[in-house]
Amino acid sequence: MADLVTVTFLPTDKQIRIPIGMSLLEAANEAGVQINAVCGGKGSCGKCRAKLLKGSLSEVSSAEKRLFSRQQLQEGLILLCQRNVLEDTEIENLANLLPNETYTPAKGNLLDLTFEVDTPVSKTFHQLTVPSIEDQVADLDRVLNEHSSLIKVDFELLKEIPSLLRKANYRVTSVVVNNDLIALEEGDTTVELYGIAFDIGTTSVAGYLVNMIDGKVIASASATNRQGIHGADVISRIAYTNENKEGGLTRLQKLVVETLDEVVVKLLQRTGVSKERVYTITLIGNTVMSHLLMGVSPIGMATAPFIPGFARSLSGCVRDLGLKILVGSTRFVLLPNIAGYVGSDTVGVILATQLDRLAGTWLAVDIGTNGEIALASGSRLLTCSTAAGPAFEGACISQGMRAEPGAIVKVDIDEDVHLEVVGNVEPLGICGSGLIDAVAELLRLGVIRSNGRIRNPEECPVQLSDAVKNRIRRTERNSKFVLYTGQQHEVAITQKDISELQLGKGAVRAGIELLMKELDIEAHQLDGILVAGAFGSNLRPESVRGIGLFPSIELNRIKPVGNAAGTGAIMALLSKKQLQAANDLPKRVEHVELSLNKGFSQSFAKAISFQER
């Protein structure tokens, strides 16, 4: 057995005992220190930068030499993914740690949804007759004879029934989901009936604990998707399974399940609901997340023609997935996917916005690393997916971060720059909405040209204040615009950041254009654009229009709808009818594949420019 050494991670002071030779990134993961390793541990994103305080590590890598100056290396700067532990070690994380709790509850939900609570779970209290020599009916049959004869029993439950019936003196509550007897409880427990809706994001997993009797969400919780250690986006996760043919897929499956378990624990702890009273869960996510959850290889989606392993809805017991906290017989339903990059999360958005039933012509967009776009008009419902890139989530931006304390979320510029920072603390970086704001303002003021280039101060419009002009810095390789200068550091957006945003907005805009062209729809015909997700909650319609992300429509027609995907998962949890609607959706939807579409390439090339069309 290998010798063990101790690694201590500051500032959280988390400790872990690991075998000598393990990489620091793995050690951090084991210790529960979540690192946003965007590149999947290849040393290219620099997001896992840290400082060695004590102990010794394997040698400096070429990736580190590229990233750090000689002085920085001497000061002990390292990348966690590049170093292996040789002895007891103390490390200070310098990267933005992903907090464990990042879910922002939906706000600004456009839709006041009402639907009937009509769950597939039924609980029935039975006062069974006590067996006697004249009534030798078997224990299980004594219970099932109260139901239709088609009911099947969960085998693990069956093992408990004989002792349970006697303990309960034959006064029991049965729990049936569809045609499965999944639980039997002592006494009358019919008033306790819960379910959980999960939204499995590439970055974080949100869960909603729902009282299935009155349909109320009684708690929500989230956790960072533990798969993050193997790459920040779906493409790196697919690559990880491909590069680790032995066990890579299994490992990612286990990590997402552990994340689900973590969310379950939080939900139960916060509410005091017993795990035995949770009978069913629904799950949504993008198609790759769905595949990783089921342990099905997503490799078919990596290259054309982008074929998923499955699309239709799957259901079974949580023990089949490996969930450990809930009772094994708890039922799960994974909602259907539409295509390789239009997952059940989009099905959730359509369900929650009722996009397929709205009168008129509506766009719905859910922008993360991928932009999922749906366009409904009359009886037609089109979807597409477009590689929005990481800019909208603040990743791959030099000082990008998610919308958490220290992130610049809003930027106004007049005589000088005015910032809104999450938590009202000193700015540490900038999130997607802050970037969009800043670029929109700089475009409006002429600091950025329509091709995206940052002007030299002397090229800027004359009416621009000196305070603003002085924030423009030119270096040999790059230009940048400084938003904040503090004692120790500054926060700026670089020319490269603007290019990343251009690529992202170009892809989304081109996707929208293509769907609209498909249905011959002009911008003025759009009744509204529904913007789902956290991105939608923080955006300012004027900035979004300013950078040309959306077709030019009146600002008040751009409507954030909150976490519509999660809402869809809750609806499918509470209502058989809504679940059926979700299952029927993929057949109704016309999916447009953009990746090899020539019209798309042309639109994309055009949409990269900030020139308003």
Add this chain to the structure above:
Amino acid sequence: MADLVTVTFLPTDKQIRIPIGMSLLEAANEAGVQINAVCGGKGSCGKCRAKLLKGSLSEVSSAEKRLFSRQQLQEGLILLCQRNVLEDTEIENLANLLPNETYTPAKGNLLDLTFEVDTPVSKTFHQLTVPSIEDQVADLDRVLNEHSSLIKVDFELLKEIPSLLRKANYRVTSVVVNNDLIALEEGDTTVELYGIAFDIGTTSVAGYLVNMIDGKVIASASATNRQGIHGADVISRIAYTNENKEGGLTRLQKLVVETLDEVVVKLLQRTGVSKERVYTITLIGNTVMSHLLMGVSPIGMATAPFIPGFARSLSGCVRDLGLKILVGSTRFVLLPNIAGYVGSDTVGVILATQLDRLAGTWLAVDIGTNGEIALASGSRLLTCSTAAGPAFEGACISQGMRAEPGAIVKVDIDEDVHLEVVGNVEPLGICGSGLIDAVAELLRLGVIRSNGRIRNPEECPVQLSDAVKNRIRRTERNSKFVLYTGQQHEVAITQKDISELQLGKGAVRAGIELLMKELDIEAHQLDGILVAGAFGSNLRPESVRGIGLFPSIELNRIKPVGNAAGTGAIMALLSKKQLQAANDLPKRVEHVELSLNKGFSQSFAKAISFQER
């Protein structure tokens, strides 16, 4: 880690490395040396007697002192269950080893059954279209779209579908059982379709490999039920689970599954059929065996009111049971039980004999440790179970053994004794049918009185030959009648053996009487008695009538029907209609509980006597 020592078992020369301190009985079990430990390792049955040839063991136990003389102990006689291993040891087994292969194929089957092969398994060959950017249907959906939309996929299979489809170039055969897609195979494999019917006996497990296209049984195999190490009969097995609350049930569950796996291996090896081509299995057994298979406690059946944990049919995947050889998604169906001591094996007998549909009045009996009795007359169908005891299977008889090489199976007595021995070898012991023969002959000749007592030679009828008379031996405690005297040993039946047989036949006869009384039926109204099982195959109607096991009817109305239970399992495997009939049977049957029935006690007391009524 404990030190390991080697134990060698002669005459089979099987070796096993075990930790110091393990009991020899466990070691024998681990080594695959099957010991018929009737008492479940308590030192009371003496069936695990052996001789220590080399090495040293823990001290002589009080059970051994009771069983062996001082001289025998000095010679090294031991009970395997009473001794622990202290160093490398060599042991010679003296008890009858149960051979690994004990199943005798059904013979003398009365019924020429014809039924339509109508299996729930369907195989379909598909030439699927190859995906393209214009046809992005997911892999699973591409297959399932060829079927009804209700089909569900096995999750383990789902993981393999993406790579399989590509490897097979989209030419695949799907396997659907009911509404479950359980397999997908490369190319066209529609002509290969197999299933296995299992008959789980308390003593041995038989399996029949069936070609489900033409309905032919292509191989049968059996193995000793490995649970035997924890007791020979269902009562000792129940006791074992009760005495070993931690893990006893789990251990018995595992042992029967290992036995099933052993049978599967034999069937596949004998036929060359690939395990991937076996899609469904049916299982029958007595109610206790069914419970142990499912891991459900049988304790409710140990005492009045004798309530089973379940009675209805159960189905699922073999991986739920823990079977290891067959593919995990292979479906299983465990046929329904009727009552605590009338199991799915009786359902199989009724199915195979079509007892519920025969015109007239028929008895069916299946005699093992328990006698299961069914009486059909008109629209009524009654069953009961009676504790036949071990005598009919040759257990608890001083020199009892099963019908295997060395067993006396037939006995004729005229001027002297004439024996028929399995394998035509020197007699080693006597099996159930031999015992019945011998007792019937000795009753006929007046050597045994109608109360069961062996007469002294001088009390015997004068016409009895001296050769026969001289075989009567009287000791202080016991009398016996010697059937065979060899160089080394003799084979005899003792007064105690006759008493055991009287108890057994009394119980069966009383059960029959009670059912007949319930329907007001006299012996002369019986159209026939169908005798199922191995017992039926070897019996001689005149001997059976001679000891008064059955009501007095003409000899040609006593009809052996072979392993009807196994035939029933095959029918349920091959035909959905027959399976449905099996599932409907328990509702039709009127079960008569004998255990606390006063009429039964009176009948039983009377039926112990050999006096013809």
